[in-house]
Amino acid sequence: MxxxxxxxxxxxxxxxxxxxxxxxxxxxxxxxxxxxxxxxxxxxxxxxxxxxxxxxxxxxxxxxxxxxxxxxxxxxxxxxxxxxxxxxxxxxxxxxxxxxxxxxxxxxxxxxxxxxxxxxxxxxxxxxxxxxxxxxxEIKVPINPNTLVVGGGIAGIQSALEIANAGFHVYLVEREPSIGGHMAQFDKTFPTLDCSACILTPRMVEAGTHPNITLLTWSEVTNVAGYVGNFHVTIKKKARFINEELCTGCGICQEKCPKKVIDDVYEAGLGYRKAVYTPFAQAVPNFPVMDKENCTYFIKGTCKACEKFCPTGAIDFNQQDEMLHIDVGNIVLATGYDLFDARRVSNYGYGRLPNVFTSLEFERLSNAAGPTSGNIVLRDGKTTPKSVGIIHCVGSRDKNFNNYCSVICCMQGLKFAHLVHERTGATVYNFYIDMRTAYKAYDEFYQRVLEEGTLFVRGKVAEVTNAARNEREKGKLIIQVEDTLAGKQRRIPVDMVILSSGLQPRADAKEVGKMFGISCSMDGWFTEKHPKLDPVATMTEGIYIVGCAQGPKDIPSSVAQGAAASARVLDKILQKEVALEPIKASVNQALCSGCKICNGLCPFNAITFIEDDKVTSINPALCQGCGTCVAACPAGAISGTGFSNEQIIAQIDGLMMRNLEPIVA
Amino acid sequence: MPQMTDERVRAGMTREEDLSLLNEVSMKTAGVSHLEMCIQCGTCGGSCPVAADMDHTPRMLFAMLRAGMREEVLRSNTPWLCVSCYHCVVRCPQEVHIADVMYTLKGMAIHAKLYTDSTAPHFSQTFVGMVETFGRGYELGLATRHYLRHFPLRLPGMMPMGFGHDLEGAYGDRAEKNQTHGSIDEDPGPRQGIGVDLMNKYLLYPGCSMDSSAKAYMESLNSIVEPLDLHLEEIEDWNCCGATEYLGINLIPAYSLIARNLALASKQMDSGTRTVVAPCSACYLNLAKADYYMQERPTLGAKVNEALAAGGLEYKAGTLDVRHLIDVLVYDVGLDAIRKAVTHPLSGLKVVPYMGCMLPRPDYQHRWSDHEHPTELDDLLRALGADVIDYPLTTSCCGGHMTQIGPETAFELIHRLVSDADERGAQMMVTVCPMCQMNIDAYQNEMNHFFGTNFHMPILFFTQLMGLAFGKAPNEVGIGVELVSSRNALAHIGVEVPVTQEPAAPRKKDEGLPMPRRWTKHEGKKEAVK
The missing domain is CATH 3.40.50 (Rossmann fold)
Incomplete structure (x- = not known):
């Protein structure tokens, strides 16, 4: 030796x-x-x-x-x-x-x-x-200074602005017609009770008009190839059926459109929109989109009311989906969350009992721009509730649904209690298992709500029912719960129940993760590189995760993460080049039989087939050293540096203690 | 180790005993108890239909278990009041097997002679004694015995039950019949003709009630097998499932008793099916539970098989599919086939579907659309043409064995069910469970007496309504033996002459806010896949 x-x-x-x-x-x-x-x-x-x-x-x-x-x-x-x-x-x-x-x-x-x-x-x-x-x-490759941010909620907006303000170009992609995300649906934000729109819309406008930001709404990423510094991204820009060059955002098309549909997204199913619509008044951009599924013209072939009235001739029924190809050096994923579907907790009656509302429905109900102009009323649209019960932990901390704590629901429940109290004077009950008000000024808000006279019951609500047992309960929703501090079962009749529903990963989080080459945790959230020391990076270099895509969090934390990821992106951009691990696969062309088995397997499109020589070749700049082709090659013609067959066999021999005395007698 | 008294616990000597009591209860419970996972949220205490009568809520009992308060826990009336409705079990966010822990505590209390003055332990023991002697249970005899001993003054109120339910015989005849039932010579044999390679073929576990209190259920079931081309082969020499009583007395014998039926059924699998159908919800639950726990706790499975081996039997858990009759009718036979068989639609008959508690919960095999508001019975009754009223209490408890051991508690539960059905304009309740039928039918009079009310709410088995809709005569489907007569209710549809349905009044323009879409089983499956 x-x-x-x-x-x-x-x-x-x-x-x-x-x-x-x-x-x-x-x-x-x-x-x-x-x-x-x-x-x-x-x-x-x-x-x-x-x-x-x-x-x-x-x-x-x-x-x-x-x-x-x-x-x-x-x-x-x-x-x-x-x-x-x-x-x-x-x-x-x-x-x-x-x-x-x-x-x-x-x-x-x-x-x-x-x-x-x-x-x-x-x-x-x-x-x-x-x-x-x-x-x-090490292999050094230049870094493309452009960045892709996926998701236009507050985390994505923050991230895009930080990078754009530093002088680099950002593509901000959003699947809905407008940026703004969930925050645009809220009325007030805890614990300061700032008007959500008032603090969000300036940021939206900034992002919409920033010279360094290309805003792509009503668009979705469909393919990602390449590696850190050199990603090639395909984006589908869905047909809006509106010519953005001509549209002035005057809103006449919406006004004239005869087709009214329930707005499941922005109004959380509690209000209506037209078939051609901008989701809300401060939408960025303010061009409407046409909902092909519901548009009378697309269904029946006649109508075109919007076209008739459009003063600039911006309606274009022939518009097609467009595929855009862009190159970027880094990607920030800010894809957000879905609200837990409260219908799954059937003992709380959501979907069966009219006056049970979800948190998002209540946000719209209490929002001045919402379907009731901010009047907190029952589902009949007119009656003000005299008593309201707010149930915490709906779908969270429950092995039947989601195991984890959704973080925001306690504070959200307290915020609702305050709003109901302030606007209706109703008696408010909050039902909680544990009150979680960590972070700055949160517990102070809890104290404030206590002072306002909200009644707190420690106990996970067992059921919400309309089966009255006496006159006092007739016509009410009865919340049945064990008051665990009193040690007694209670039945509390109320007019309205609000479910503080938890947050859960986007329904398509797994597919999105796969497309960007990152993994999801058991619960389905995107996995960070290190839970404490690297919370915004992922195991795939050049891909960052921010906001609720990484796990449930409130607005301040989402904003902080958005900014943190931008610092990481700027760090990469300013290095101008990135050192790649020299762990690469290479083909011994003398052994290659040209079977092409490896050709379709490469996740990074690094393999090409040389027709003239009938052998395969690997582009070292694209190869990420994942080893898939090495394992697949039937001829053993592909070998990976850093993971050569010799190294692996030697390591196995060493592990097996071959050539050594046995270590345990 | 010396027995730790509550005084010593209060003196702070809790640590060791604390863990040992929790562990002991956990180890003695069938399946995995998850007791140590309790977060004291109170879902159990909030869900319990009889919490008001308990001296401690289940949640408090679990806290006391952790604190090592052995005497107080075993003296508590809580386990004895548990009606095994499984509401707490399916709702518990930590998957604590609450109902099974209650069975364990009952057994421990009997063993330690620490139970309260409740008549419940005696009732359980009487029941078990009867099953151990005769192999099958007999509710009327049991109720009579129990009432004679503990509530003699209530007995006159129960008189109609005796005449209505079993005109044939007294307790003695019955016992004799049961005793000989198992012998080969006199075995009545399977109820239905056996064919090979039949599509709709099932092994039938009738359960004890079908021969006594729920005769009408059996008769009506027999009347619908032909129109639906259903083939039921009775399990030979089956025995009682132990109902809700045996599990609290002695765990291994209780599960062996249930598993004996599964072992017998598995011997009949070669006739072309591996599905066991139970028409009784309690039987269905016990069979499904034994099958499930024998898999979850292999030591339980081994001990049960040791007991079965003494009788030359064996059961490999998971071999059979245990299903309830309505499950088979809705999902195998299908609503379309049922709709096709209807010749006399029940148009105009206002019914509330009452599923009861033990059917959709705890649902080990995920068979039901929902634990709280399953729609299978609603859908089936709609297929028969009935006017189905949305009934929020459809899976609330009928009182179970509380009619025997704490009638006043049971009357409260029956009152809730009947008054709500009445309030909603129902002409009758429709059930899938012999226990529910008996409690609401036979004890309605007593309940009325207790509350000073005058409800008249008949309750029929769903198979009886199926029979009527298929054109059978009332006497062919056991109508007429119920104590709260269904005559007036059925007069609304005239049976032979179907009433034409009145056109529904045009709905007023809905000015309110839209409702979210109803949750469907289909969506649930999608969610699960994700």
């Missing part, structure tokens, strides 16, 4: 040392792996500390190490740290290998003897592998 290998075993405080006998592992490596080339093995409390790194650097210089194995945490965390240390000492960073004895050993085992034996095997595998490693050089 000509290689000189150093092995460094980390205690990670007690994270590893608590379960693995790290001293034993180091001594064993020095003693038993000498034949493999190990000339030094050390253990240290925190290898990632600067002292730990200096230890490695010193050994490389003084002992002339040619390979380094660090037995510590997962390479996701510190691979970069140790590669940099090696580089500083003059060793090619790709000659460093991490053996994960924390995530794969100490955290998943409890028996110290067994864990120690497994740690030795993992170290042995890493030593065998590192000997086969080749010195590699």
């Amino acid at each position: 000509t290689e000189r290998v150093g092995v460094y075993v980390c205690h990670c405080g007690s994270n590893i040392a608590g379960t693995v006998d790290v001293v034993d592992v180091a001594n064993w490596a020095a003693e038993k792996l000498g034949r493999q080339g190990v000339i030094i093995a050390r253990e240290y409390k925190f290898m990632c500390s600067s002292l730990g790194q200096e230890l490695i650097e010193k050994d490389i210089k003084e002992l002339g190490l040619t390979r380094v194995v660090v037995a510590a945490c997962s390479p996701h965390l510190h691979e970069k740290t140790f590669r940099t240390a090696a580089k500083n000492a003059g060793l090619n960073p790709y000659l460093v290998e991490l053996a994960s004895i924390r995530e794969q050993v100490s955290w998943v085992h409890s028996d110290k003897a067994v864990a120690t034996a497994k740690a030795k095997a993992v170290v042995s595998g890493a030593v065998s592998r590192v000997i086969e490693n080749a010195a590699l050089e």
